[in-house]
Amino acid sequence: MTLRFKDNITSNHDNEPLSEVEFVLKNSQGEEIDKAVTNEKGEILFDKTRLNYGEEYQLHEIKSPGHSLEGPWKIKTEFENGQPIIKVDGEQIALDEHYNKFMISLNITNDINVEEFRNSVTIDKRAVDSEEKLDGAVFNLYQIESVDDELTQLKPLEITNNLLPGLYALQESVSPNGYYRDDEVHFFRVKFNGSIVAIGSEGIDIPFLDENESGKNGLVLNEEENGDLHLTLIFYNQAVPPLQLEVDKIDDDFTSPLAGVSFELTRLGRKSTDSDSVKRINSFDRILKTFNNEFTGETIALKSNLDGKLTVIDNENNGQESTSPISLEYDTQYKLVKKSSIGLFPNFGETSQWIITTPNMDELKEHEEDNNIEIDGGDLLETPDESILESINQTPSTLGVVSLIKTKNPEFKALESTDSQVEKVKSDSSFQEKISEYLISFEIHSNITHSFTIKKVDGESNRPMDTQFALRWVEKFEPTQDFDSLERLNLDTLDLSGNDISTSSKTSIDAKAGSTLSTEKGSRTLEHMARGNLYIISEEEVPTGYQKTNTVIVAYMDKAQGYADKATIHIRLAKRSATHPEILEFGSLEDFKEYKGDLEDEIGIVFANYKIAEGGSEEKEKEKEENNEMRNKQETNKPNIELPALGAIGVGGVGLLLIISAYLLKKYRGK
Structure with a gap:
């Protein structure tokens, strides 16, 4: 059949x-x-x-x-x-x-x-500019039906060797830290006869890459002596601009650089937001080389220089005058800790620490592709500001401020190349504006407060007594000369504060009358007074039976005093001008009868009132005081004329008589 x-x-x-x-x-x-x-x-x-x-x-x-x-x-x-x-x-x-x-x-x-499919796939990751071998990349390997398949909808394979017949795709999912991720997909097919062919994006066979050809992405196929096939994807990445950190230490009282403050910057380790990538990083059979984590815990010492910028300290524990950049890695967390304070600036210990999280490659790519600001500097920074504020035990008075550490002006920005601000460089899949570096910057502000105590006494007996003072102040006072050498001060030229300067209350205060301060048991201490503010304290109403005083207390802590180890301030006394009450005329403390000395253990002054004499009145005492002042001025301005010695050569008896007569006449007129 x-x-x-x-x-x-x-x-x-x-x-x-x-x-x-x-x-x-x-x-x-x-x-x-x-x-x-x-x-x-x-x-x-x-x-x-x-x-x-x-x-x-x-x-x-x-x-x-x-x-x-x-x-x-x-x-x-x-x-x-x-x-x-x-x-x-x-x-x-x-x-x-x-x-x-x-x-x-x-x-x-x-x-x-x-067992007949003896093959393997590896990645040869290189830097575009240097051909340097790169660690830290993660590639996903997919088995697909067509080159048009949507890879995001597929699950990556768990193996990269002994691949069975089929069509495969390779794509980078995590780039090496500091390099742009490239979305380019490379295809290949494993045939039933065990051979491997490279496939183009159109789905047709394409030649393999010559392994000696540099600067180009592609697949290279090698056959070992035992017949095993080794497929290598040569893949280049473009380096992102370097990332730098710039921190300015600021004296907030005078808005000026604050030098000599020590910090430590510690690298906490790689911070990745992709949990799947983290799992793949730790998987030994993935096509990658794991992230280099041995730098976790590395710490460098920093100190603010004369410009207030944090720099790496030199061998003599000094900040460098020429600012050297503090280089950071992308996708990494750092901890910046303030280790010391200078002078009277506050020290909150280990509470004063900032956590810096640098952007990862995907965030940076979105930031550039959208051509606008997608990365906010504030989102990269965790500050201690709230914790420090909560740690303040003493509540400031109505007029008080608090010594704090405050973080201001966090920013993430690109610094353009000085060669050309419009030059473009081609990355394999897109164009990026040529940028010299990225910068994370912020300012750390500190301020100082001080106290001031007035002890009120009877001028004769030194017995404590209570009274009321009025307080006016000038914020951010800047004297035109050394404060101790000031001879007069015109209050009309000053911006006297009439509102509460605390952050919690906005109670209105009359700028002319000031704020009423009452002594208790002959004493009043003002806490939380701001360094750099000028405080003017006057006694508008004196206790009954006491002479009115025209003497004003002026208190001021200058810039240099904040850097001292012990708190001191300028305390001066002044008289209101008789003709212009808004002009204060300064003098030596000892020239004022109200001055009864300084305080031993506190910053302050002993201020006295004197009783009105028996049978007298305020008007008579005032008139007497004014007469004394006028007499003192006349004595100061009196011509210094001396009689010539008797028997002077060339002067006869008549001549001597004429000289004496002229002298007496002139003296009489001087009265």
Whole structure:
């Protein structure tokens, strides 16, 4: 009988037809009578084979690329009741008669032979500018149906060797720290015969890259002596501009640089927001080299220089005058801790620490591509401001301020290249504006407060007594000369504060009358007075029976006094001018009868009032005081004329008489 075989051969790997599978047909004596190879549809045809009834044959699979061999199959032909019968492995199968020929159809499925696919995939990551080998990249490997598949919808594979037949895609998911991520996708196909071909974005075969060719991304294929295939993706990354840190230490009282303050900057480690990437980083069978973490805990010492900028200290523990950049890594956390204070500036210990989180590569890429500010400096910084404020135990008075550390003006910005502000450089997939560096900057402000105590006494007995003072002040007072050398001060030229200067209350205060301060048991201490503010304290109403005073207390802590180890302030006394009460005329403390000395353990002054004499009145006492002042001025302005010595040469008796007469006349007129 004439039989026609039609065998459909498929793979259990993807249920797709297998080509290039070879079969032979043998008779009962084991002799080969025919052979065939499957076509692209996985079919074989023994179209001219004639089988004899009553004889047994065997169909052998002798070659199946990438698969285990199946079979053999026993085929026996018989003729019963006038009809041909075909049995395969003892089981009768249906025959299709076609032009006096009979067709046998077999469906054969081959099991994939994993051991035949000895291959591996690795990444050769390099820097564009230097060819330097780069660590820290993460690539995802996907098995896909088509080059048009959306990779974000697929799960990356967990292996990178012994890849079975199919189409694959490689894409970078995490770039090395300090380098732009490139979304370029590279495709390749593993065939059933174990070979590998590179596939282009159009889905067709493309040549492999020459491994000696530099500066270009692509796949390189190498075959080892044992036949193993080694596929390498050479992939370049463009470095991002360096990242620098700039911190300014500011004397907030005078808005000036504050030098000599020590800090420590500690690298806490890599900070990644992608938890899946972190898992892949720690996976040994991923296509990557893990992040370098041995720098965690590295600390450098810093100190503010004369410009107030934090710089790395030199061998003599001094901040550098020429500011050297403090380099940071991207996608990393740092802790900046203030270690010391100078002078009277506050020290809050370990509470004074800032956490800096630098942007990662994806954030930086979005920041550049959108061509606007996507990264806010404030989002990169955790400050101690709130913790410090909560640690303040003593509540300031109505007029008081608090010594604090405050963080101001956090910023993330790009510094353009000085060569050209419009030059563009090409990164493999996009254009970025040429930038010399990125900068994270902020300011740390500190201020000083002080106290001032007035002790009120009776001028004769030194007995404590209570009274009321009025307080006026000038914020951020800047004298035109040394404060102790000031001779007069015009209050009309000053911006006298009439409102509460605390942050919690805005109670209105009359700028002329000031704020009423009452002594208790002869004393009043003003806390939380701001350094750099000028305080003017006057006694508008004196206790009953006491003389009115025209003396004003002026208190001021200058810039230099804040840098001293012990708190001191300027305390001066002044008189209101008789003709212009808004002009204060300063003098030596000892020249004022109200001055009864300084305080030993406190910053302050003892201020006295004197009783009105018995039988007198305020008007008489005032007139007496004014007469005394006028007399003192006249004595100061009196001409210094002395009589010539008697018997002077060249002067006769008449001449001497004339001189004496002239002197007496002049003295009389002087009265």
